[in-house]
Amino acid sequence: MADHFEVIVVGAGPAGNAAALTLAKAGLDVLQLERAEFPGAKNAQGSLLWAPALEQLIADFHARAPLERHIVEQRLWTLDGDSHTGSRDWTTGTGSSAPDRYTILRAPFEAWFSSALRAAGVRVAFATTVTEVIREVDGRVSGVHTAGGGDFYADVVILAEGVASLIARQSGLREDLHPQTVALTIRELRRLPRPLLENRFGVQGDDGVVIEASGVFAPGIRGTGFVHTNRESLSVGVGCMVGDIVVSDLTPSELLARFKRHPSIKPLLADSEVVDFSAQLSPEGGYRVQPRLFGDGWLCCGDGMQPGSPAHREGATLALTTGRLAAETIIELSRHGRPMSARHLSLYRDKLERSPTLRLLHKQHASDSAAEEEHVFPVADPRRLVRASRVLRRDANGGGRQKRMLRHFFRGSESSREVSGAA
Numbered sequence: 556m557a558d559h560f561e562v563i564v565v566g567a568g569p570a571g572n573a574a575a576l577t578l579a580k581a582g583l584d585v586l587q588l589e590r591a592e593f594p595g596a597k598n599a600q601g602s603l604l605w606a607p608a609l610e611q612l613i614a615d616f617h618a619r620a621p622l623e624r625h626i627v628e629q630r631l632w633t634l635d636g637d638s639h640t641g642s643r644d645w646t647t648g649t650g651s652s653a654p655d656r657y658t659i660l661r662a663p664f665e666a667w668f669s670s671a672l673r674a675a676g677v678r679v680a681f682a683t684t685v686t687e688v689i690r691e692v693d694g695r696v697s698g699v700h701t702a703g704g705g706d707f708y709a710d711v712v713i714l715a716e717g718v719a720s721l722i723a724r725q726s727g728l729r730e731d732l733h734p735q736t737v738a739l740t741i742r743e744l745r746r747l748p749r750p751l752l753e754n755r756f757g758v759q760g761d762d763g764v765v766i767e768a769s770g771v772f773a774p775g776i777r778g779t780g781f782v783h784t785n786r787e788s789l790s791v792g793v794g795c796m797v798g799d800i801v802v803s804d805l806t807p808s809e810l811l812a813r814f815k816r817h818p819s820i821k822p823l824l825a826d827s828e829v830v831d832f833s834a835q836l837s838p839e840g841g842y843r844v845q846p847r848l849f850g851d852g853w854l855c856c857g858d859g860m861q862p863g864s865p866a867h868r869e870g871a872t873l874a875l876t877t878g879r880l881a882a883e884t885i886i887e888l889s890r891h892g893r894p895m896s897a898r899h900l901s902l903y904r905d906k907l908e909r910s911p912t913l914r915l916l917h918k919q920h921a922s923d924s925a926a927e928e929e930h931v932f933p934v935a936d937p938r939r940l941v942r943a944s945r946v947l948r949r950d951a952n953g954g955g956r957q958k959r960m961l962r963h964f965f966r967g968s969e970s971s972r973e974v975s976g977a978a
């Protein structure tokens with residue numbers, strides 16, 4: 556293999572794939588390096604895929620990608636000890652536009668995505684771990700060292716290595732992670748015969764349901780849980796801030812076990828069996844903790860730039876979007892014959908700031924912070940929310956009591972903040 560390329564992409568998760576595919580389609584010579592033995596073996600791509608970000612890369616993916624179910628119903632639940640309150644948002648998904656969310660299984664989906672990259676001309680090397688970036692005497696990044704696979708050089712290196720960002724940290728391009736800015740998500744894939752699943756969740760054909768829950772899984776631990784329906788399986792998981800797990804007595808799998816034992820969740824899982832298990836970190840720091848995103852000869856995208864925030868669960872969407880924008884920055888500079896210096900790569904920051912997806916995240920972060928400062932974040936104490944909801948349901952004529960209950964709920968929410976969104 557040649558040892559010089561126009562671009563090296565480190566990582567074959569959604570961010571690296573989006574970057575490599577966009578670059579190759581524009582005719583650039585791209586090498587993608589991935590430490591896993593095969594597509595999807597080590598990345599964190601989840602089970603819920605928002606369509607628009609992938610549509611921008613592969614317009615007809617709806618017809619070509621291995622998709623499980625398209626989501627017609629979203630249930631948002633707030634759990635207390637033995638019950639829940641929540642909402643159901645249902646759509647037929649048969650309007651003029653294609654469905655906007657799907658469940659996917661990581662292994663077949665990543666294999667398909669990777670084959671699309673190779674078809675577009677990306678050179679993909681699996682089982683190749685990058686150990687460090689190569690720097691010139693002036694500090695410019697000019698390539699990467701790999702474990703046992705030699706050195707590779709490029710005009711620019713895209714770091715799409717996920718949340719742990721080991722290379723960026725070891726190469727002094729970013730600081731260490733803080734436990735309060737990363738969540739740990741533990742997920743099981745549970746096989747459930749199709750007729751049982753469809754009967755239990757009230758769906759048919761390729762329709763699917765997503766349940767997202769926040770609740771008191773354990774005192775003092777912030778977290779959320781989820782149940783996603785696939786064709787013949789369920790993805791079930793919980794996500795909690797690493798800092799909270801560290802100070803608690805519970806192991807991550809005990810947290811998952813508590814979620815699965817909850818009376819609202821347990822019946823949904825009956826007769827299912829575990830076929831896969833994974834635990835991964837995901838960024839939750841958002842704009843507050845964003846590291847440097849580019850420098851002379853390098854850019855970073857995806858989870859490594861800490862795009863997540865507790866209220867935002869579309870990690871793969873952000874990864875696909877930032878990967879594409881990193882690639883479009885390079886394509887633009889290359890067309891104008893500009894060097895890949897920090898000064899010119901700052902165009903990436905402009906593109907991120909103009910991106911509707913990233914602007915939405917920024918706004919969401921601002922409203923999260925405002926809500927936290929004002930102590931009115933409505934999931935602050937799920938038990939209050941469940942109690943308030945019960946009063947509203949059972950006490951239809953008791954206007955005075957309802958008002959008192961709601962006042963009590965909002966006023967008191969600052970005193971207990973056991974749960975907010977993660978994962």
Ligand SMILES: Cc1cc2nc3c(=O)[nH]c(=O)nc-3n(C[C@H](O)[C@H](O)[C@H](O)COP(=O)(O)OP(=O)(O)OC[C@H]3O[C@@H](n4cnc5c(N)ncnc54)[C@H](O)[C@@H]3O)c2cc1C
Pocket residue numbers: 565566567568569570571588589590591597598599600601602603604605683684685686715716717718721722740741742792833834835836837856857858859868869870871872874978
């Ligand atoms: C359990 C879990 C469930 C989730 N569910 C959802 C969901 O349902 N929907 C959603 O939108 N998001 C979800 N997310 C978030 C989403 O998966 C991530 O935001 C997304 O995968 C980030 O993409 P990425 O490409 O930046 O990083 P990753 O997907 O982590 O990919 C990074 C890749 O880089 C490779 N790599 C790392 N270091 C090196 C190295 N030194 N050399 C070579 N290769 C290297 C890794 O092996 C990996 O393949 C979930 C996350 C977790 C943890």
